């Protein structure tokens with residue numbers, strides 16, 4: 001299983017300044033767990049202490065919002081995930 | 091009716107089949123409310139002014155600070171300490187005296203927003219914080235006013251167009267708040283996003299093209315990539331789920 005994850009600009013320094021990473025899993029949650037296995041520093045930027053996705057993190061699967069299933073949303077080989085953060089500057 | 095001066099001033103855009111004299115007249119009859127006249131509001135206001143929008147209301151409570159000048163291009167070095175709406179109005183009137191520009195030096199609140207919006211056809215969201223953006227989103231929905239969202243952070247920007255009763259709203263996409271913070275930014279990022287907002291406004295008024303509705307446009311300036319995320323109306327949205335959907 002190979003799924004490409006596009007990482008928000010503000011988090012790229014946590015994955016060796018890459019824009020994307022390859023992960024495996026059958027759900028969004030498994031893919032993010034694999035990402036955290038590869039890059040442990042990213043964990044606290046995505047999840048709270050209870051392991052829930054932070055409310056300002058949005059995950060898109062093939063450019064479609066994963067909300068409301070979020071971590072439970074199934075993914076397939078070749079899917080593209082995007083991790084985005086809410087922004088509000090003007 | 092357009093005047094001889096207006097026909098000359100807008101000649102190059104009236105040449106566009108999509109605009110023509112009829113489109114230019116629609117722009118002249120339109121009134122646009124711009125919330126915030128900083129990094130996003132400056133380019134949005136400049137291009138809406140030169141395009142010939144009839145009436146523009148600028149609302150911002152802030153004063154010009156030296157640290158604004160890397161991006162808020164309507165404010166210049168000798169404006170430091172002055173009211174942003176006054177500084178902006180002065181330049182916009184010189185850019186295009188045909189446009190009626192109103193400056194309102196106020197903080198947007200739940201209490202004053204409905205009154206501030208009275209008589210305006212469209213809202214440009216050029217704020218720098220989520221709580222006010224949510225107030226604007228809610229007021230746009232309640233008053234059935236199209237809402238043009240833009241936001242930036244560093245080398246990244248977002249834009250989305252919201253048509254009440256029809257499309258996903260800002261609250262369908264963003265569900266919480268983020269702490270207000272000093273955000274990093276370089277002027278070229280809000281320049282792009284503010285111009286995208288102005289483009290959406292012009293298209294909406296004239297009635298041409300495809301709008302950024304049910305789409306969150308993400309601009310990654312570092313990789314020079316534009317991505318459109320598809321978003322849907324959230325059936326549980328705090329702001330729009332109670333509203334009847336049409337069209």
Ligand SMILES: [Zn+2]
Pocket residue numbers: 258259260261262263323324327328329330331
């Ligand atoms: Zn909504």
